[in-house]
Amino acid sequence: MTSPVDGISGALAALAPAPPVAGTAAPGAATGASGAGFAAALTTALDQLQATQSASDALAVxxxxxxxRDVHDYMIAANEAKLATEMVVNVKNRAVEAFNEIMRMPV
Incomplete structure (x- = not known):
């Protein structure tokens, strides 16, 4: 008999932190005052989004x-593109909210 705690620790082990995305700096690494690390990460993410959407469009055609041959390939690609787009929109919304909050700070 297994205890419920064993199932929880197995599920938590599956949620281990993902390795850093290629082209991004390690957390806490200094990227300079220009923010070049963030710009590079953003550019890479948008390029990956474009590639995902292009693959989905090609399968749709x-x-x-x-x-x-297999409709599952198209369905998977379409859902990946949809989720990636939603993520980018949410990140953009959070960045705009953060910018607005910073602008409201008294100096």
Missing amino acids: QAATGDL
């Missing part, structure tokens, strides 16, 4: 023309 294949599905429309009847050349697609």
Whole structure:
């Protein structure tokens, strides 16, 4: 018999921190006053989003023309593109909120 705690620790082990994204600085690393590290990370993320959406669009064209062998490939690519777009929009909204909050701070 297993205890419920064993299931929880197994689930928590699956939530281990992900390795850093290629092209981004390690947490706490100094990137300079210019913010070049953030700009590079943002550019990389937007390029990956564009690639994901392009792959989804290509599979959609294949599905429309009847050349697609497995509809699951298109469904997976479409959902990946949708989730990536939602994430980018949420990050943008948080950045705008943070900027507005900083602008409201008294000097």
